[in-house]
Structure formats: C-alpha cells, structure tokens
Amino acid sequence: MQKHIIFDLDGTLIDSMPVWRSTGKTYLENHQLPVPENLMSILKKQTLPQTAEFFRTELGATQSVKEICDEVISYVSEQYAHHIPLKEHVKAYLEKEKQNGTKMCILTASEAGYIHLALERLNILQYFDFVATCTEMGCGKDKPEVFRMTMEKLGGSIENTVVFEDAYYAMKSAKALGLQVYAIADASAMRETDKIKEIADFYIHDYQELL
Numbered sequence: 787m788q789k790h791i792i793f794d795l796d797g798t799l800i801d802s803m804p805v806w807r808s809t810g811k812t813y814l815e816n817h818q819l820p821v822p823e824n825l826m827s828i829l830k831k832q833t834l835p836q837t838a839e840f841f842r843t844e845l846g847a848t849q850s851v852k853e854i855c856d857e858v859i860s861y862v863s864e865q866y867a868h869h870i871p872l873k874e875h876v877k878a879y880l881e882k883e884k885q886n887g888t889k890m891c892i893l894t895a896s897e898a899g900y901i902h903l904a905l906e907r908l909n910i911l912q913y914f915d916f917v918a919t920c921t922e923m924g925c926g927k928d929k930p931e932v933f934r935m936t937m938e939k940l941g942g943s944i945e946n947t948v949v950f951e952d953a954y955y956a957m958k959s960a961k962a963l964g965l966q967v968y969a970i971a972d973a974s975a976m977r978e979t980d981k982i983k984e985i986a987d988f989y990i991h992d993y994q995e996l997l
Contacts, residue, residue, distance in 0.1 A: 787946050788887060788888070788889065788946060789886070789887075790890070790937065790941065790947040790948070792890075792892075792933065792940065792947060792948070792949045792960075793891070793893070793950045794893065794894060794951045794952060796896055796952075797952035798950050798951060798952045799876050799892070799910070799950075800904055800908070801871050801872070801873050803826070803974035804973075805862055805865045805866075806830075806974075807825070807826050807829075807974065809861045810837070811825065813854070814841070817849075819845045819846055820846075826974050827977065830974060830975075833919075833926060834859070835851055837858075838851040838852075838855050839851055842854070859900055863903060866901060866903040867900075867904070868907070871908075873993065874994065875992060875994040876910070877908075877910060878993065878994075879996055881913070882996075889915055889941060889942065890913055890940075891914050891916050891917065892918065893920070893923070893933070895926065896919065898917070916940075920932060923935055923936065927953070927955065927956035927959055928955055928959060930960070933949065933963050937965070947966070948965065948967070949965050949966070949967050951969060952969065952971070954975060954985070957982060957985050958985060967985070967988075968989075969989045971990065
C-alpha cells in the first residue's frame with residue numbers, strides 16, 4: 787500500500803516559529819497595542835488574515851485586515867527568503883520517503899506569498915506533489931475537513947495517510963478524521979507537550995529518529 791504524508795510547514799519542516807513569535811510582538815508594540823502572554827498559542831491556530839482580524843477585534847488595531855497582512859508579510863518575507871532553516875535531518879527524511887515512493891504534500895496555515903521563498907531557497911519543493919494553504923483550501927486546521935480535502939487531493943485514504951504536525955489543535959482535527967499523526971517537537975508547543983504526547987501516534991524530537 788502506497789504511503790501518503792501531509793506535512794505541516796512552520797515548526798514541523800522549518801524552524802520558523804521564533805520568527806512568528808517576534809513578528810506578532812513587533813507589530814503590536816509598533817502600534818502601541820497590548821501583547822497577550824499567550825500570543826504564540828493564539829497565532830499558531832490562525833491564518834494571517836484571521837490573525838489580522840484578531841488584532842483588530844480583540845487588541846484594538848485600527849488598520850484594515852489587508853494593511854495588517856501587508857505589514858506583517860513585509861516583516862517575515864525577508865526571514866523566509868534568506869534566514870529560516872530546515873529542521874534537523876528533514877531533507878534526509880524527505881529523500882528517504884521519496885525513494886520509497888511516498889506521495890507527499892504540505893498543508894500550512896501560512897500564506898503562499900512568503901512560504902515559497904523558503905521552500906525554493908531550501909530546495910525541497912521537488913519532494914512534494916503540491917503545497918496547499920488553508921486560505922486556498924477555504925478551511926483552517928481546526929476543522930477535520932481540511933485534512934480530508936488535502937488527503938483526497940493527494941490521492942490517499944484514511945488507512946494510508948499520515949499527518950506530521952507540531953500543533954495540538956491541528957493534531958486533534960487530523961485524529962478526528964481517523965488519520966495517523968506524527969508529532970514533531972517544537973519549542974512553540976511546549977505548554978501542550980503532555981496533551982500532544984497523549985493524542986499523537988508517535989512523538990519525535992528529530993527526524994533522525996525516523997531514518
């Protein structure tokens with residue numbers, strides 16, 4: 787049976803969560819807005835437009851959603867284009883799975899406009915059948931439906947599809963659909979480690995564990 791893998795991007799394949807932690811804080815501080823203590827856990831669950839709406843409705847931002855998104859993208863684009871690294875041993879694992887005939891894709895809550903800057907620089911696009919964003923799919927990872935749509939687009943089934951994730955809320959959705967979940971340790975999800983270990987089928991700190 788051919789294996790199919792749906793990979794998250796941020797915090798799972800690339801080490802980008804520190805950028806998002808500083809970016810959200812920078813935007814709010816630059817606009818003299820309050821910075822919630824749990825900002826990172828909030829941002830992890832949202833697309834950029836959803837984050838912009840959150841900044842407007844909950845924190846008092848006065849810019850439009852588009853203006854907020856444009857400003858945030860201006861912060862992160864350079865990081866994606868030039869600095870954000872792969873997580874350790876990711877490329878070796880992708881190469882191994884490609885050689886084994888595994889069909890792979892990316893499903894991310896980030897936006898196409900900046901993630902491709904990193905994917906091209908890191909030279910890993912060739913491993914994936916496609917890269918899907920939640921915005922393009924019309925559904926966030928808080929809904930099992932987005933995993934079902936992505937699985938079907940990849941040509942997989944519940945029996946032969948695995949999800950690689952670092953965020954607990956997304957793992958919950960994938961598990962609700964019946965998919966197997968590999969949890970990737972990331973500092974941004976430390977507070978939910980116990981819950982993640984409980985729900986995931988496997989929990990790994992480094993892709994070397996899978997080589």
